[in-house]
Amino acid sequence: MGNTALVTGASSGIGVELAKYHASKGGDVVLVARSEDRLNELKSALESDHGITAIVIASDLARPDAAEKIFAATEAMGLQIDILINNAGFGGHGKFHERDLAKDQAMMQVNMAALVNLTHLYLQGMVSRNSGKILHVASTAAFMPGPLQAVYYATKAFVVSFSQAIAQELEGTNVTSTALCPGTVATGFVAAGDLDGIKAWDNAATPDSVAKCGYNAMLKGDLVKINEIGLSFMANWVVPFIPRKTMLKMSQKFMEKAGKRQ
Ligand SMILES: NC(=O)c1ccc[n+]([C@@H]2O[C@H](COP(=O)([O-])OP(=O)(O)OC[C@H]3O[C@@H](n4cnc5c(N)ncnc54)[C@H](OP(=O)(O)O)[C@@H]3O)[C@@H](O)[C@H]2O)c1
Numbered sequence: 001m002g003n004t005a006l007v008t009g010a011s012s013g014i015g016v017e018l019a020k021y022h023a024s025k026g027g028d029v030v031l032v033a034r035s036e037d038r039l040n041e042l043k044s045a046l047e048s049d050h051g052i053t054a055i056v057i058a059s060d061l062a063r064p065d066a067a068e069k070i071f072a073a074t075e076a077m078g079l080q081i082d083i084l085i086n087n088a089g090f091g092g093h094g095k096f097h098e099r100d101l102a103k104d105q106a107m108m109q110v111n112m113a114a115l116v117n118l119t120h121l122y123l124q125g126m127v128s129r130n131s132g133k134i135l136h137v138a139s140t141a142a143f144m145p146g147p148l149q150a151v152y153y154a155t156k157a158f159v160v161s162f163s164q165a166i167a168q169e170l171e172g173t174n175v176t177s178t179a180l181c182p183g184t185v186a187t188g189f190v191a192a193g194d195l196d197g198i199k200a201w202d203n204a205a206t207p208d209s210v211a212k213c214g215y216n217a218m219l220k221g222d223l224v225k226i227n228e229i230g231l232s233f234m235a236n237w238v239v240p241f242i243p244r245k246t247m248l249k250m251s252q253k254f255m256e257k258a259g260k261r262q
Helices: 013-024 036-052 066-076 101-129 148-169 199-203 208-218 229-241 246-254
Strands: 004-006 028-033 056-057 083-086 130-137 174-180 224-225
Touching: 004 101, 004 174, 013 028, 013 036, 013 130, 013 208, 013 224, 028 036, 056 066, 083 101, 083 174, 083 199, 083 208, 101 130, 101 148, 101 174, 130 148, 130 208, 148 224, 174 208, 208 224, 224 229
Parallel strands: 004 028, 004 083, 028 056, 083 130, 130 174, 174 224
Antiparallel strands: none
């Protein structure tokens, strides 16, 4: 198998660390995000630190044609994508009816539609070569509804459902689909989603630890990976058994900003 990974959201946070980890193993990378300058800085660092080739594709995944354009660009360069890492995503705080609908629509486009489109385009080649790996960066938000981040949590539930379903369809091939479900991580995600002041991020994991955990789970072909054992226990063995209304109240409390009543 070749070893070129396409990483979306490679300009910040978990995506940067996923690209670094892959490059540290000698793999080439295609770096995708909107912030071209940051992608170019990372390209230079990865090429000089690891002697690999990094390609930058600046793209706004909120645009409906983004995936097709990225695919056309890699095809035009004759690049074979062996690993697809759908990591780009963002959240947004507030009651759904008070939020700017355009922001939630862009969120659905980036977190779900672009991920589905990229997967559809690159998975076909992987299946025909009978070789490939896909990592979807979801969230523990996938395991419950999220009052005050209603659309974000729903997008991540979609990602975990989608990833597992295609993993089953791929059984018997050498192509795998893994959903990484981190708890809170100290990245640009907080500022991008207006999440400052939420206590849950006080003890956030580091992006490099989360990236390594997810990447290694992808190599093993795990179905779903939660980065901390305590969170995994909560998601699988506690949350499903909490009465629904109680769980919704707990979930809302988790997303409340310190000192504010939403
Ligand atoms: N941080 C957390 O607590 C946490 C927890 C669970 C799951 N996650 C998930 O982890 C993934 C990575 O987030 P992060 O924590 O690393 O946050 P981050 O530091 O804010 O990085 C987000 C990345 O997504 C890219 N992105 C956002 N909107 C985009 C768009 N319209 N087009 C192209 N790229 C776009 C950003 O690049 P540009 O701005 O340059 O476009 C950036 O590279 C996300 O899917 C997030 O939902 C995060």
